[in-house]
Amino acid sequence: MLQQKNVLLFDLDGTLVNSAPDLALAVNRTLKDLGKKTFDGDTIHHWVGNGAKVLISRALSGSADIDPKLDQSLINDALAIFLAHYEQCLCVESVLYPGVKEGLVSLKSAGFRLAIITNKPAVFIQPILEGLEVDNLFELLIGGDTLPQRKPDPAQLNYALAELNVTAEQCWMIGDSKNDILAAKAANIASVGLTYGYNYGESIANYHPELCFDTFAQLTESLLAK
Ligand SMILES: O=C(O)COP(=O)(O)O
Numbered sequence: 001m002l003q004q005k006n007v008l009l010f011d012l013d014g015t016l017v018n019s020a021p022d023l024a025l026a027v028n029r030t031l032k033d034l035g036k037k038t039f040d041g042d043t044i045h046h047w048v049g050n051g052a053k054v055l056i057s058r059a060l061s062g063s064a065d066i067d068p069k070l071d072q073s074l075i076n077d078a079l080a081i082f083l084a085h086y087e088q089c090l091c092v093e094s095v096l097y098p099g100v101k102e103g104l105v106s107l108k109s110a111g112f113r114l115a116i117i118t119n120k121p122a123v124f125i126q127p128i129l130e131g132l133e134v135d136n137l138f139e140l141l142i143g144g145d146t147l148p149q150r151k152p153d154p155a156q157l158n159y160a161l162a163e164l165n166v167t168a169e170q171c172w173m174i175g176d177s178k179n180d181i182l183a184a185k186a187a188n189i190a191s192v193g194l195t196y197g198y199n200y201g202e203s204i205a206n207y208h209p210e211l212c213f214d215t216f217a218q219l220t221e222s223l224l225a226k
């Protein structure tokens with residue numbers, strides 16, 4: 001059953017790239033510029049997953065639950081400052097998770113078509129892939145601002161199906177967050193949960209992806225298995 005699917009839709013942050021340290025660096029530089037309290041990396045890590053605006057709104061709220069009284073103009077100013085800082089530190093501490101580069105290369109050589117669907121702003125995808133030397137493997141890059149909707153909405157996944165001219169049955173959506181699994185289910189795409197990334201401190205298995213792996217090497221091995 002696994003080998004009948006030949007399209008792999010990958011989430012980026014927490015799935016291919018451990019990007020939380022650089023996101024935390026940019027968040028804290030932003031908070032410092034605004035004269036606000038900064039946070040440790042572990043706290044910020046739990047706020048990653050819904051794109052840049054939600055991340056900075058959580059940081060301004062000091063909580064995963066965004067303060068409904070937050071001023072919209074403060075959010076917009078903080079977002080602009082954050083984006084400028086993040087652009088300067090995309091690959092300072094960010095690394096591919098173990099087994100990702102070898103896994104992607106062998107999956108592509110085995111005939112799988114690869115795409116990225118992330119909630120991260122699209123402008124950062126290519127520079128990060130270049131910085132980590134995996135930029136020539138993907139056919140399609142979809143960011144959190146490519147469409148008005150973001151995961152867990154299925155719109156980015158449905159858009160990918162149309163762009164790649166494939167059916168939902170041909171694809172796996174592979175991610176670390178409930179947003180990936182919920183979007184996949186809403187698009188009728190089978191999903192794989194990876195347990196090492198960012199899921200707000202919760203087990204990804206709670207969202208019932210079809211498959212679950214603890215390492216990228218295990219994922220690669222399963223997909224390549226006859
Ligand atoms: O940057 C984010 O908020 C999440 O990005 P992801 O969708 O690649 O996990």
Ligand SMILES: [Mg+2]
Pocket residue numbers: 011012013014015049175176177197198
């Ligand atoms: Mg992710």
